[in-house]
Amino acid sequence: MELTKKRWIILIASCFINLCIGSIYAWSVFAAPMAAYLSSLTGRTLTPGDLAIVFTICNSVGPITMISGGWINDRFGPKKVILVGGILFGGGMILSGFATSVGFLVFAYGIVLGLGTGMIYGCTISNSIKFFPDKRGLVGGVTTAAYGLSSVIIPPIANMFISNSGVTSAFFIIGTAFLIIICVASFFIEKCPADFVPTGWTPQAANVGRTLKEDKNWKGMLASPIFYVMILLLISGAFAGLMCVSQASPIAQKMVGLSAAAATTVVSVLALFNTGGRILAGYVSDKIGRVNTLAITSLLSVAGLVLLYLSGESSVVTFYMGISMIGLSFGALMGVFPGFTADQFGAKNNSVNYGIMFIGFALAGYFGPSIMRSVYSADGSYQRAFVIAAICGLTGFILTFVYKWAVKRQDHKTMSPPNVMAN
Template identity: 60%
Template sequence: MNLGIKNLDKRRWIVLIAGCFINLCLGSIYVWSVFSAGMADYFTNTLGKTVTSADLAIVYTIANSVGPITMISGGWFNDKFGPRKVILIGGIMWGLGMFLSGFATNVNGLILTYGLIGGLGLGMAYGSTISTCVKFFPDKRGLVGGITTAVYGLSSVILPPIVTVIVAKTNATTAFKIVGIVFMVLIAVSVIFLEKCPDDYTPAGFTPKKTAAVKQNMNWKEMLKTPTFYVMLLLLTCGAFTGMMITSQASSVAQHMVGLSAVAASLAVSVLALFNALGRIVAGFVSDKIGRINTLFLACILAVIGLLCLYFSGMGTVTLFYIGLSIVGISYGAFMGVYPGFTADQFGPKNNSVNYGIMFIGFAIAGYFGPQIMGQTFAKTGAYQNAFIYAIVFSVVGILFTFIYRLVAKKNK
């Protein structure tokens, strides 16, 4: 539909709201721990197959790992033809994967349904949703990138209690089926309100910076030829490393390092998730004011401060632990919230779905090595302190990359 600028200025807010509803559904991947415990109990006590939650961790790992594949491929279709069909297909795959998981009778069944079908659908819909919303807000890219990614993260706070109740009143298999159907319906309805942003769209009263015109609308091949891309990719890896490392084992850290009970440790997970979401919105807003790279520089500084608080935490130092956890959450959220807009600023909005999908590989790298280093460190030493030192090194390297980015950007300019 060809809409006038004034109408588009209003419609873009509807697109943003619809995108947030979709991301809330997609963020349910963070509810895996609830499903995992329930399915382990189902396999063991109902089917007579001894399976633990640890045995099911591979399902969650695969679901996260395959996402970048469809973020890139689905992003290409999104940039060319618009978001409706791409996000609808991705959303249905995510909901269908969950629904079919309710019929799984072994770990391999969950790998196929939740890990592959669901994970591939999640990547396709998530990348396209964020990119679509960011394209409509060239005047607020940081803020909108922060909001859309924050809603995705808030699923880890909002949805677990709801799914827990469903599992308690029925069982994990029924919960999978119910949640899968609900999500397919919600996403299908939400995509009706999405539309393709015109390539030349500029909101009323907004004048793009003249210096940005040189960088507009590179395709992925052109992007990969620039040194800026590799600096940004490595910066994202360093920035996301701390968050991915601690998020993977926040409950265990709270119990073994500070001495919190399992119930109290679950609060630590929620606190980290809340400050993660807060960091995405605040950093996105701030980056619109002071610049993306300045915001990411501050995020790296915060990560070092938060990690030092965690390093010096010990049994009974609950306050210091929560301060460190909160600061780390804000820092991690800053990178997740700023990077969609940062990528569009640097390489143009037209092909941002594909470009951001490729840039997201930096996040995937951090998502693999962060938890691995955290787990191996604890296995070898029985403590987490050394892992925090490794993360501090990554954050310091991230600070260096912010300066390298400035040098490269200045040279290109």
């Protein structure tokens, strides 16, 4: 089967794999019952906020294996990387069911599962983008959307297992299922040849009006001032999304007064818009440009945060509108950035380059939930955290203009002819 057709099978397998690892976004559904379970074991009262460190570390360690796994992927192919990552991911979730302390849960879910997530995520997305140079934005959106879609599907399934069998059994069952799915799907993944060009696609024709970027390795990327603008843009954009995703269920219960069951619906709605934003923005960014799409999503995030700030007890409609906007803008950011990185620094080394860029996501994943937890502990409300996140969103909007200025300056230097004596 020629690669132009086979690439679709590889994309579908990648999406199934990302559907499994995206279950980390359903953490808030596990947080409350796990806090109650550990409280009963330790005799110490724990809240979902006390377990936010688990989600924070899970996001923070991802870039470690994204970079190392990306390096292996670029040399030996993604199949082995995804297989090992699947064992870590499924094994980490299964181990979480044996947790008897917050420390062990941090190790199992935060570190083991988090390392597996980073190893897989970088490979599936970067490899898929290489197979689709003609649809880079759309495929980046689709592969990351599968990752986000998991938190639409997993919360009700996890809730069912938690209600029927308990939270530890839910970890065992879901972890085993994901371990099998990822490892089987990894055998359908192939490495994209360096010289691959889809049948009927001409790179020159597809890039009319767009500057073709030279492939840069990680050293070349880090030497470019544009990288630092981009990673700050990623931090600013991901801050609000990760802040809300990590504690969507507790926010809905404490701020709006929703029941635990209704709060699970909030998690699914947030994830649904997160997923839709990835596909929509990926497609739109192929039409209007990545940075223009990011400028729009930055403003959308600010608007959503304003609505959350105005929400209170029984402000259900305002709250749902705000959380939906946050999900849409966060999803758009994550859908656009893989292609954005490949556009700027080339697709050849994108596995490692995007892994390094993803450090921005990890930083946002640490500071977003941490600041929200600290604000709630100090104020007894989330409002000040929404203000901080809105400032980050506005910073991201400003950075899109800084990026355009930096690119024009770089292109001007590149295109400037050497000094020639006048006739």
